[in-house]
Amino acid sequence: MQLSVYIKALANPKCRAAAWDAHKKLSQDQSYSLLKTVSALWNFLRYEKVIEFNGSFIVNTFFPPFPGLSFSQIMKGFSKKESEIFQSLKKGKRIAPISCYIALTNTCPYHCWHCSAAHRKNSKDMPKSSVIKIVKELQSMGTPIIGFTGGEPLLRNDLEEILSSIDNRSTTLVFSNGYNLTEKRARSLKKAGLFGIGISLDSYDSEAHDIKRGHKGSFEKAIESMKISIKAGLFTMIQLVASKDLLKDDGLQKILEIGESIGVNEIRILEPIPSGKLINASKDIFLTRDERQQIIDFHKKANSKDYLPIVSTFAQFESKEEFGCSAGVYHCYIDASGNLYPCDFVPLSFGNTLEQPVEKIWKLMNDALGKQPKSACFAQEHHDDFLQSTIDNTFPLSPDNSLKICDKCCSGKNFLPGFFRRLQ
Numbered sequence: 001m002q003l004s005v006y007i008k009a010l011a012n013p014k015c016r017a018a019a020w021d022a023h024k025k026l027s028q029d030q031s032y033s034l035l036k037t038v039s040a041l042w043n044f045l046r047y048e049k050v051i052e053f054n055g056s057f058i059v060n061t062f063f064p065p066f067p068g069l070s071f072s073q074i075m076k077g078f079s080k081k082e083s084e085i086f087q088s089l090k091k092g093k094r095i096a097p098i099s100c101y102i103a104l105t106n107t108c109p110y111h112c113w114h115c116s117a118a119h120r121k122n123s124k125d126m127p128k129s130s131v132i133k134i135v136k137e138l139q140s141m142g143t144p145i146i147g148f149t150g151g152e153p154l155l156r157n158d159l160e161e162i163l164s165s166i167d168n169r170s171t172t173l174v175f176s177n178g179y180n181l182t183e184k185r186a187r188s189l190k191k192a193g194l195f196g197i198g199i200s201l202d203s204y205d206s207e208a209h210d211i212k213r214g215h216k217g218s219f220e221k222a223i224e225s226m227k228i229s230i231k232a233g234l235f236t237m238i239q240l241v242a243s244k245d246l247l248k249d250d251g252l253q254k255i256l257e258i259g260e261s262i263g264v265n266e267i268r269i270l271e272p273i274p275s276g277k278l279i280n281a282s283k284d285i286f287l288t289r290d291e292r293q294q295i296i297d298f299h300k301k302a303n304s305k306d307y308l309p310i311v312s313t314f315a316q317f318e319s320k321e322e323f324g325c326s327a328g329v330y331h332c333y334i335d336a337s338g339n340l341y342p343c344d345f346v347p348l349s350f351g352n353t354l355e356q357p358v359e360k361i362w363k364l365m366n367d368a369l370g371k372q373p374k375s376a377c378f379a380q381e382h383h384d385d386f387l388q389s390t391i392d393n394t395f396p397l398s399p400d401n402s403l404k405i406c407d408k409c410c411s412g413k414n415f416l417p418g419f420f421r422r423l424q
Helices: 003-011 013-027 034-045 069-076 082-091 128-141 159-164 183-191 206-213 218-231 244-248 251-262 289-303 358-368 378-388 399-409
Strands: 051-053 056-058 099-103 145-149 171-176 196-200 235-241 266-270 310-313 331-334
Touching: 003 013, 003 051, 013 069, 013 082, 099 128, 128 145, 128 159, 128 358, 159 183, 183 218, 196 218, 206 218, 218 235, 218 251, 235 251, 244 251, 244 289, 251 266, 251 289, 266 289, 289 310, 331 358, 358 399, 378 399
Parallel strands: 099 145, 099 331, 145 171, 171 196, 196 235, 235 266, 266 310
Antiparallel strands: 051 056
16 A cells, blocks of 8 residues: 555645545435445455556556546436435446546457457548547446547547546546557647547567557557557556467566556556457456466555556456446447447446437436346356357347346346445
8 A cells, every 4th residue: 555645635725625525425325434434445445556647646447547527426326316426436336427538430440359440340430520429428427437449449530529528527538559649649639638548558579569559650659649648648558468378478477567668657458358359269368266366466566666657457357356347337338339348358238328318328228137246247247158159250249149148147136246235
């Protein structure tokens, strides 16, 4: 634990005011327990690293900066009645996602080995006006993090206009290969309101990275883009998929050292998921329990060192000991055609946001998934069910098929992940 940064946060009047405001709202629920809430937060934070960035405090990019209007929106998404917020928090139930990622385009100059957008029905990319309508709806619901992905989102020349339409109720992120990021573009994105950018880097070795990304020179471009992003004042992340070969070769540590040398703020670690190009992949591509534990151990060890970037891992954050799988519960994904999914890796569509309000589709999906986090990754647990529901491996599945799968997979009482159990 970094006592110095916590002391600094406690000494900050805005932090104290925000914490007191949250306490007052939670106190309106008679079941609220300050002791259990503090204990649950402390148990979570002991393996995280908090840093100060531009006057705010960042745990990782699963959360918006604290304090701030976007952080306060987290409360809004639990319940419309303040007297029921803590009850909903204890069960992990939300009426709005904490984060929603929107694919702005299906187009990408790279051919990544793990691309989750492969095997999907593609139509024209949503026009700017439709994307702006969607983000306005998400903000009205109380969604504090809105991310943009693709394809390659930097190919959208109107990205700045989209970002400019989002007010400070939401923190904005872009996830990119680094393609097409110049100093001028980075400054333009920052001016438009972008908070942070995640640049993909799947190996410390330039040749291995280029092969994985299917594009010669992608390693050098990724490194250059990180430096450009930092110079522009953007919160800068390395995002990587921890493959088996990377784990065997001490690759996580080597990428962490690259991030430290450049000065990135966070290393965000995913793992191979049976989706997109990997929907029919051999099982030996996916991580074992021991390999996932290796990532968790790395997460904990790296975050104990003050001089290193934040390390955030889905293996730790979405484990059954912490918050569990967020798909369709406190996260969702909208593809470039407007279809709303539980997450990028769960190819179930519950409706199209160009045809129906986001809030209506979210509620349908959230109800179908049981309204609370799962103890294991939904995409990994049920990808066989996805395959059995399609003839030609084309996704997303229709809302009718998606609801049938959820009815089969999500019925019965679900085991609550550790963070929520600690609030009981």
